[in-house]
Amino acid sequence: MVNGIELSINSFPIELQLLLTIIRKESASVEQEIRSLLDKSIDWDKFVQLAFQHRVYPVAASNILSSYKSLFPIEVTKQLNQMYMHNTYSMLRLTASMEQLCKDLESNGIKALVLKGPVLAEALYGEFSLRTSKDIDLLVPEQEFERAESILLQHGYKPDKETTQLLKSVIRKRHNLPYTHPDTGVQVELHWRMSSNTYKEPSFSELWQRKRTTTKTNFPVYYLGQEDLFVYLVLHGALHGWFRLRWLADIDLMLRRTDLNWAFITESFRMKDSMHVLVQSLLLSDSIFRSPIESSGIKNREIHARSHKLAKEAIKMINEHVHIIERQTPEELKAYIKGYKTLLMSPGQKWRQMLSRLYPSSYDAELLPLPKWLHFMYFPLRPFLWAWRKKKQRAAA
Incomplete structure (x- = not known):
């Protein structure tokens, strides 16, 4: 609980509570908490399904196999380990493709930053195998987009959807385009912005000055500086309603670092008119992962009803995401998502979105x-x- 505001996760099914306890950062009482939950009736198929749905099975498998293997059924540990090994191979394949693309972009004089994917696994977990990724997110300067796209096409990647360019409408109205390699199945999202143009964001040159370099690839691959990465991950998770625990697990790991520049972070969110989004992420991290958020300096006056409502909506989506999709008609689901995203946007962002629709x-x-x-x-x-x-x-x- 933070500053007198509590978000209840007691509504989570027992299987999800168990999963959370396993993947939380280790504490003195974690084994006791696991044993207490195991005393209750566990649907093990549902437990494995939730681990996959929330994309946290690599950490769950690693923690169980290293510390709690004797507490779990053999079949469950076997399933999680198989999923873990499959993810390891997948991440190695992604890493090889990422490295080759970055090498070819640089050889053509195009600067590129990797936003997520294998570099995020390395930055947060220390190794590629402990986080899942379905694609490679590459950010290039807007003026280099067409040249970067041509390199992707030379490598055999195909656009997921043929898009008609009209008065540069794609560049103005979107922030990335997806491509897939038909032979390897590797997906790449080519970005010219980190997020939609409803948000203000730093120039590419500013991000490049603060970049970091991977240590686990043969060719140097560049990715976002620590604070830029934190801001990006918060906005990305919030946009999707945090329905995967993986995104909040990433935020938790970053919040446990003592060298985050909170003055830079809060100023970045104020510039984006998104302080309510930052506070939402802190409320969720505190409630779900027991993250240390005191160093953020967020005061009572900044935890207003809007942030709390956003956090409650995210709790609902984390708990009921599959049911929300299955039980609602496409029109109801679309309206639900639209309502959440409307609550997420500030008046200024809504105004910029409306102007964008006129183009x-x-x-x-x-x-x-x-x-x-x-x-x-x-x-x-x-x-x-x-x-x-x-x-x-x-x-x-």
């Missing part, structure tokens, strides 16, 4: 193809094309 998109060109010399007409036609597209979507539904 033509590739969907307009698909709906009404015009010759390039008439593309300027998409600006006055935008409201009508938007209404037309929505009408067609409702009719199709």
Whole structure:
């Protein structure tokens, strides 16, 4: 509990409480807590499913095998170990692809920062195998995007979806594009911004000045400085409602470091008009992982109702994510996610999002193809094309 505000996780199923206890940072009472939970009836299939769903099975497997193996059924430890080994091979494959791409980008004079993936596993856990990643997130300067994309294509990567470029609408309205290699299955998200343009963020040159370098690759791979990484991870987790415990586990590990520059971090969130998001992450970390958050300097006056409501919504999503997807119709799910994201945004961010919607998109060109010399007409036609597209979507539904 922080500053008199408590978020209850007692509603979590016993299997999720057990999983949390196993992956929390070790404490004197952790074995006692595990034994107490094991006295209750455990659905072991559900336990393994939750470990996979929340993408924390590498740490769970490692901790169980090293310290608590005798407390768990043999079949459970075997399943977790198999998942752990599969993830190790997957991360090695991702690492090799990441290293080769970064090497080729640099040889072509393109600076690149890796946002997550294997570098995050190294930075937080010390080794690649203890964290899962499904893709490689590469950030390049906006003006280098097309050259970086051509290198990806030369390596055999294919766009996940062919996107029509209209008045540079993709660059203006999005912040990344996904690609997949058809033979290896490796996915790459090529970023020219870390997040959507509703958030203010540092220039690439500022991020580059604060970069760090991996120690576990043959060729130097660069990634975000410590504080930049913390800010990025908080915004990323919050955008997704923290429905995977993996994201909060990352934040917990960073909060346990004593060298975080909190003046820089709080100023970054104030610049983004997102202090409520930072406070949400601290409330959740304190409640779920018992993270040490005192050094953040967050005061009572900064823990307002909005941050608390956001944290409660995240608790709900962590607990009920699968059920929310299964029980709601696509329209209800879309409305639910839209409501959460609306609560997440500040008035300034909502205003920037509204302005962004006025800019033509590739969907307009698909709906009404015009010759390039008439593309300027998409600006006055935008409201009508938007209404037309929505009408067609409702009719199709």
